[in-house]
Amino acid sequence: GQNIDQPTEMTATEGAIVQINCTYQTSGFNGLFWYQQHAGEAPTFLSYNVLDGLEEKGRFSSFLSRSKGYSYLLLKELQMKDSASYLCAVMDSNYQLIWGAGTKLIIKP
């Protein structure tokens, strides 16, 4: 079956760096996506990886290794507003998104 695994919850300190991991097993691969979802709000798109390597976008970076079925989202210079859930999703061979349950990130002062 298809499966996306990511930690349920993580805690980090304001100003620090945090890495949120995601492993996947899917029927085919057409890209890996990260979304941010603040409590009570809709998910919003953060990043997209289809080739191996690191994609950097400001304080956020996303890494992909297709051979390992692994990705991570790296958040630098953490701010209180980064407290949110981070959703990992993989697009399978049918171009359908398979979603992880999300990682709730708690930022402490």
Add this chain to the structure above:
Amino acid sequence: IAGITQAPTSQILAAGRRMTLRCTQDMRHNAMYWYRQDLGLGLRLIHYSNTAGTTGKGEVPDGYSVSRANTDDFPLTLASAVPSQTSVYFCASSLQNTGELFFGEGSRLTVL
């Protein structure tokens, strides 16, 4: 302002009642989706539509129906609501075969 809107934002419904959640987008996206989100679970796809006039079943379609009469609108209907359909429902749209989805603000549905 371009975007995707859902209605109602919140609804309490008696079991057995019929309910339609509305979704409208003005971005001219050809693909639209309905998800439900429950605590501890990932977003689960209920139904989708790749283009006007076509629809498909997702992971959890039972008890739900959709229609796509035009590009902009994608309503979700619960024919006879049951308590297990208590959830937050998100409508989303995208260009076809891309994973950058634009989500509506969500509809919180409680079935008693």
